[in-house]
Amino acid sequence: MWDWDYAWSILPELAASFGTAFSAMAWGFAMACMGGLILVAAGRSRLAVLRLPARGLVQFIRNTPLLVQLFFLYYSLPMAIGIAPSAFVTGVVGLGLHYSTYMSEVYRAGIEGVPKGQWEAAKALNYNGRQTWFTIILPQALPPMIPVMGNYLIVIFKDTPILSAITLVETLLTAKNLTSVSFRFFEPYTLVGVLFLIICVIFSFLLRRIEVRFNRHHLGSKQGASRSFGRRKHERTQPNVDNREVFPG
Amino acid sequence: MNALSQTSTIVKYSQVKKSYGDLEVIKGIDLSIAPGEKVALIGPSGSGKTTLGRMLMTLEEPTGGTIQVDGQLLWHEEKNGRFVRAGEKHLHRMRERIGMVFQHFNLFPHMNVLDNVASAPRKVLKLHKREAKERAEAMLAKVGLADKIDVYPSQLSGGQKQRVAIARALVMNPKVMVFDEVTSALDPELVGEVLEVIKDIARQGDMAMMLITHEMDFARDVADRVVFGADGRIVEEGPPKEIFENPKSDRLQSFLGRFR
DSSP: OOOHHHHHHHHHHHHHHHHHHHHHHHHHHHHHHHHHHHHHHHHTOSOHHHHHHHHHHHHHHHTSOHHHHHHIIIIIHHHHHSOOOOHHHHHHHHHHHHHHHHHHHHHHHHHHTSOHHHHHHHHHTTOOHHHIIIIIIHHHHHHHHHHHHHHHHHHHHHHGGGGGGGTOOSHHHHHHHHHHHHOOOHHHHHHHHHHHHHHHHHHHHHHHHHHHHHHHSOOOHHHHHHHHHHHHHHHHHHHHHHHTTSOOO | OOOOOOTTOSEEEEEEEEEETTEEEEEEEEEEEOTTOEEEEEOOTTSSHHHHHHHHTTSSOOSEEEEEETTEESSEEEETTEEEEOOHHHHHHHHTTEEEEOTTOOOOTTSOHHHHHHHHHHHTSOOOHHHHHHHHHHHHHHTTOGGGTTSOGGGSOHHHHHHHHHHHHHTTOOSEEEEESTTTTSOHHHHHHHHHHHHHHHHHOOOEEEEEOSOHHHHHHHOSEEEEEETTEEEEEEOHHHHHHSOOSHHHHHHHHTTO
């Protein structure tokens, strides 16, 4: 059933195809980080014209499937606006938009994890708004966000095969194309799975090192509390990761 | 409202009220504090003492009345000849004169002790890094923590944390400082060291102090005047000797009875 010679022969092509997956992940993640920042800022705004659309968008995107969003962006939207970006650009925008709503939640939880007393102390010392954010709040809010954000990086990476549904030739579509030539299904898809597994395990390992480094300094009692928040968050996002393991296309 | 400049007071509450929804916690308070005066606020929990201090620190906005600090309205500013709700800029300017020490310290856990104290002088007062450091070190020496400057707050005892918080507030050189139940979160054996530090500051400083406290002996020792509040009103006030040895109202008598 399993042909080692065939497996070895397709391995270089499959491995090379991860280049597309990596750049889709990197751009999608960058967009999600930026978009999440905009969404959390708008969502916390005092102005209802910013706050309500931001919260509405978050609800809308979170309650529709990523695949449907991608189909809409790739097939429907170009008809309406008259420009058709490439599959890669559409895929990055789709991933970025989708995960920006989750990232905004990560930011929100991180910010709200900083005790109210820290804001009050900053005010009592007469820090202005910007100084309060950059000197007091963000240095405490960011370290517990790091593992959760890293988690989403992995989730986004594992979502890149979905982009094959909008014709992006990434790893899964490469494998599929191989099967249509050789009519051997077992090796290509198994190898794709194994390669994803290896890469994700390496990612997780690197992330844990970063996390340790970030938390090495200043482990106050409050910091400890927010770290457990980080872990809770991690667990909560885990089922999400598992749900996405099955590619519906 | 325009005749504000009274130099004999640093803080003046006039008919100050505060409600949370239907619940009125401060029901019209008049209270003046002279420059350098040490005023102790005592009273049962829920009497609104802390709210009074928090309104002075601009952490809570009064729902009625006015507060003047150094002759200027705190929560109002003049715009086009009318007094309107103060904007952030006005509040920022007013806060230069006010400091606060919190019950739960609220130290910055991501900064070491020195940076906790030196950060605001640098960022807010725009002092040179070296000068901010020197001032912070001097202040930490004053509260007896010169040897702890490199340590993070999590490694300090409660009493040490509160002393850092006191140094952090003092280094900004406010004209009036609110001490909000600064020993209530401390283990009993650590209360003394913090009170000693405050007594020390009270003796040498020309800074006015608003001491919200449950420590009656401390109030008697440090305060020039003791204000007893209950149910959102001031019930009785006077020199410590009067208040503690010759309480007039029934409320104060029964309140003090609990401490004997």
